[in-house]
Amino acid sequence: MTRPLPGAVVTPGGLPAATTTATYVFAVCRGCDPAVLTGLSGQTAGAPVRLLRFGSLEAVVQDVPAEMFGEEALRERLANRAELEHCARAHHAVVAAAAGRAPTLPLPLATLYLSDERARAALCEDEGRFRSVMGRIAGRVEWGVKVYAAPGRPERTGPRATATAPTTTTLTAAAPPGTAGTARTTTRPGHAYLDRARGARRAREERQEAGLNAAASVDRVLRHIAVAGRRLRSHDTGVTGAGRVQLLNAAYLVDEGREADLTRAVERLRTSPGCERVELEVTGPWVPYSFVDGGDLDADQ
Numbered sequence: 001m002t003r004p005l006p007g008a009v010v011t012p013g014g015l016p017a018a019t020t021t022a023t024y025v026f027a028v029c030r031g032c033d034p035a036v037l038t039g040l041s042g043q044t045a046g047a048p049v050r051l052l053r054f055g056s057l058e059a060v061v062q063d064v065p066a067e068m069f070g071e072e073a074l075r076e077r078l079a080n081r082a083e084l085e086h087c088a089r090a091h092h093a094v095v096a097a098a099a100g101r102a103p104t105l106p107l108p109l110a111t112l113y114l115s116d117e118r119a120r121a122a123l124c125e126d127e128g129r130f131r132s133v134m135g136r137i138a139g140r141v142e143w144g145v146k147v148y149a150a151p152g153r154p155e156r157t158g159p160r161a162t163a164t165a166p167t168t169t170t171l172t173a174a175a176p177p178g179t180a181g182t183a184r185t186t187t188r189p190g191h192a193y194l195d196r197a198r199g200a201r202r203a204r205e206e207r208q209e210a211g212l213n214a215a216a217s218v219d220r221v222l223r224h225i226a227v228a229g230r231r232l233r234s235h236d237t238g239v240t241g242a243g244r245v246q247l248l249n250a251a252y253l254v255d256e257g258r259e260a261d262l263t264r265a266v267e268r269l270r271t272s273p274g275c276e277r278v279e280l281e282v283t284g285p286w287v288p289y290s291f292v293d294g295g296d297l298d299a300d301q
Contacts, residue, residue: 022069023052023119025111026060026094028130032102040097043090044068054120055127057134060098061119069112078110092287099287103138105130106287133292140227140253142291143262143284147215147248150277214278215248218269225261226252230290247278251290259285 024043029051037049042062051058067073077083088109095106113119123130223229230253234246254262266282269275 020066021063022066023113023116024062024064024069025052025107025113025119025123026062026091027098027104027106028057028059028123028134029098029102029104030057030131030134032058032060032098032104036097036101037094040094041090042094043087049094052116052119054123057123057127057130059119059123060094060104061116062094064112069110074110074112095287103134104287105134105137105292106289137253137288137291139256140288140291141256141259141285142288143226143252143254143259143282144286145218145222145248145250145252145266146246146281147211147218148279148281149211149245149247150279210274210277211245211247214275217272217274218266218278218280219248219250221265221269222250222252222262225258225265226254228253228291232290253288253291254285256285 026042026049032051034051037051037060040049042049042064044062044064047063049060049062052061053059068077078087091109095104098104099106113122219229219231230251232249232251234249236246252262263282266280270280
């Protein structure tokens, strides 16, 4: 699987019917060798992936057929999961090739302009921002870390569990003055069910609190290694799978050369007290997709 990309962006108004080709922009880079783009298929066969200079920077672009990348056609293609995956892989392959040889700022999937001239004019307006962000991510890579709650033993709180519960209630019989009362016990199935339900709820709450504390500990440790960190939106079980609750979905910007520090820290965390009830998933290194928008991060160091 490729690293998830930002949402699709299409030039406002789509592509006019008279347009036969459009300029697809993969990324912005500085000092990229055109040779690294040779042979890349990009988003369409037969059209070379190339560099388009603007100001002091270059854009990595490709001519694409307008009929395939018009607003309506593109919307239909990206609504198809297989097509979306294909486009995302093609986009990432080009970005990764450029990033392997030069400081590179990836642009969102399906960034399109009507022509090279339109692309150059629009990109020139953002040249200052591009240079600033590129300076920030140059020599750094992104690592993704996800923390999941470890599956717990299911609690039985239904009628079958109630029938076997041995909860008792003590009743005291009346006795003559000066004598000890006689005690007898009787089972109250309704009370048993409520006791078990309360116990199951407390156990779930304790597991959740322990998991969130472990996720916070993971985030705190990794931020000491990273240049910056960003908490991303957690995925629901429709994405992660039934019963797999995501407690942390984060990205960390790490200096090249410190990757081993991060992976060693994750291995220590996996066996540390407090993390026995969570699962850690690490992916990377990636081009810093999560750190290119120039917005505020959760924490910069």
